[in-house]
Amino acid sequence: xxxxxxxxxxxASVSYTLKAEKILKEQRIVHKLIPVPRHISSDxxxxxxxxxxxxxxxxxALQGRVKWEGIVLL
Amino acid sequence: xxxxxxRDPIIYFDNAATSWPKPAEMIEAMIRYNGxxxxxxxxxxxxxSLDAGRIILEAREALAELFGCDALRIVFTKNATEALNIxxxxxxxxGDHVITSSMEHNSVMRPLRFLESRGVQxxxxxxxxxxxxxxxxxxxxxxxxxxxxxxxxxxxxTGTIQPLAELGRITRDHGVVFCVDAAQTAGVLPxxxxxxxxxxxxxxxxxxxxxxxxxxxxxIREGLEKQINPLVMGGTGSRSEFxxxxxxxxxxxxxxxxxxxxxxxxxxxxxxxxAEGMEAIRSKEKSLTEKFLQGLASLQGITIYGPPNAxxxxxxxxxxxxxxxxxxxxxxFDERFRIMxxxxxxxxxxxxxxxxxxxxxTIRFGFGYFNTEEEISLALESVRSLIKK
Ligand SMILES: Cc1ncc(COP(=O)(O)O)c(C=O)c1O
Numbered sequence: 001x002x003x004x005x006x007x008x009x010x011x012a013s014v015s016y017t018l019k020a021e022k023i024l025k026e027q028r029i030v031h032k033l034i035p036v037p038r039h040i041s042s043d044x045x046x047x048x049x050x051x052x053x054x055x056x057x058x059x060x061a062l063q064g065r066v067k068w069e070g071i072v073l074l
Numbered sequence: 075x076x077x078x079x080x081r082d083p084i085i086y087f088d089n090a091a092t093s094w095p096k097p098a099e100m101i102e103a104m105i106r107y108n109g110x111x112x113x114x115x116x117x118x119x120x121x122x123s124l125d126a127g128r129i130i131l132e133a134r135e136a137l138a139e140l141f142g143c144d145a146l147r148i149v150f151t152k153n154a155t156e157a158l159n160i161x162x163x164x165x166x167x168x169g170d171h172v173i174t175s176s177m178e179h180n181s182v183m184r185p186l187r188f189l190e191s192r193g194v195q196x197x198x199x200x201x202x203x204x205x206x207x208x209x210x211x212x213x214x215x216x217x218x219x220x221x222x223x224x225x226x227x228x229x230x231x232t233g234t235i236q237p238l239a240e241l242g243r244i245t246r247d248h249g250v251v252f253c254v255d256a257a258q259t260a261g262v263l264p265x266x267x268x269x270x271x272x273x274x275x276x277x278x279x280x281x282x283x284x285x286x287x288x289x290x291x292x293x294i295r296e297g298l299e300k301q302i303n304p305l306v307m308g309g310t311g312s313r314s315e316f317x318x319x320x321x322x323x324x325x326x327x328x329x330x331x332x333x334x335x336x337x338x339x340x341x342x343x344x345x346x347x348x349a350e351g352m353e354a355i356r357s358k359e360k361s362l363t364e365k366f367l368q369g370l371a372s373l374q375g376i377t378i379y380g381p382p383n384a385x386x387x388x389x390x391x392x393x394x395x396x397x398x399x400x401x402x403x404x405x406x407f408d409e410r411f412r413i414m415x416x417x418x419x420x421x422x423x424x425x426x427x428x429x430x431x432x433x434x435x436t437i438r439f440g441f442g443y444f445n446t447e448e449e450i451s452l453a454l455e456s457v458r459s460l461i462k463k
Binding site: 012018046 | 115116119124127128130131134145146310311312313314315320322324325
């Protein structure tokens with residue numbers, strides 16, 4: 001069995017990340033806020049980590065409500 | 075919650091300057107932030123920093139519910155004045171034309187007079203003696219270079235409520251940006267930015283939104299941030315690797331560590347307004363105002379300014395007592411009757427010229443949600459005793 005991979009959603013700033021977090025909480029989509037990994041950006045912010053299979057669910061939850069800047073596979 | 079008379083019972087009628095008392099929930103939220111959270115929002119990523127960020131987001135969301143907009147379109151400032159300065163100085167350039175009314179507060183007039191000295195063209199549209207702006211006069215003042223109309227939703231001198239929806243239709247039809255100074259109305263009169271075609275909405279957090287002093291904000295319509303320069307630049311916690319100011323909302327206008335403790339209080343204040351219901355708040359304030367206006371009208375030797383009844387104004391009443399100067403009266407109210415009010419020009423010389431009370435000004439009573447009918451009766455008795463027979 002293949003081990004589950006993670007992706008992160010990146011946002012312009014913490015206000016956006018926290019808004020996205022709130023939406024995922026409302027919709028009961030499992031996620032975790034983590035510091036942006038150093039190899040992705042030297043920014044001091046946080047991003048949203050979810051398992052790769054939740055990508056579509058997260059995208060449709062956030063669509064039109066909060067803008068993300070990028071999605072990166074960890 | 076009612077005022078706690080404690081050892082210093084007063085009647086607080088200076089709510090148009092800043093509201094008092096504040097709801098218990100607001101004070102608790104500030105204590106909780108200081109005692110239990112403490113972090114700097116949007117900076118560090120540890121969970122206390124994130125909790126601080128969540129408090130600020132919740133304050134934005136409560137305001138967004140109140141104004142019918144997206145939470146991230148709201149910028150926090152230290153007061154309405156800063157929000158208005160961003161809207162005016164950040165947006166207007168030499169050669170632009172801007173229209174305002176003759177009832178404006180100095181937080182609008184002074185930045186505009188400064189910009190005028192730098193080549194911005196300014197038209198000040200006269201209002202009626204009761205402080206009312208005629209939308210047709212605004213329409214006629216629009217020229218090809220007009221970029222902005224800036225008007226207060228209600229006057230801090232007379233309480234006069236301006237016809238925002240009509241003004242919004244005119245600016246929208248002419249492609250002119252519409253900026254509203256809602257210092258006196260946010261939290262007590264309905265404001266829906268889309269329905270009223272408002273592009274920029276400046277508000278105080280410390281008046282009818284029941285936040286602490288040091289809070290205020292600015293709603294900016296989507297896309298308009300591209301045309302408005304920030305007045306202050308610096309660290310935002312976002313895009314730290316770049317030496318250029320972020321160009322996105324709200325970070326573009328929120329440099330430096332924010333007033334998190336104040337915003338914790340503001341969020342709780344706005345949630346208090348949402349829970350009580352703005353109609354209930356307005357209806358109580360209106361009935362107190364009506365009672366006071368009727369009581370005043372029955373006295374000899376009193377001049378009342380502004381709209382004839384409470385429906386046309388916020389809970390503000392400006393008046394004069396014949397042969398008693400406003401400052402003399404205010405001292406008597408404070409020392410003899412423990413009534414806190416504000417005499418003079420109320421930072422709005424243009425408004426006083428409009429209603430004919432420049433330069434002595436008026437006595438202003440600004441009622442609030444926590445005032446009582448009994449206080450109004452006591453105030454009327456106090457006024458009566460100051461009338462010179
Ligand atoms: C109509 C009006 N505009 C602007 C302001 C300025 O508000 P702030 O004190 O929050 O800067 C006030 C109140 O002081 C006001 O009454």
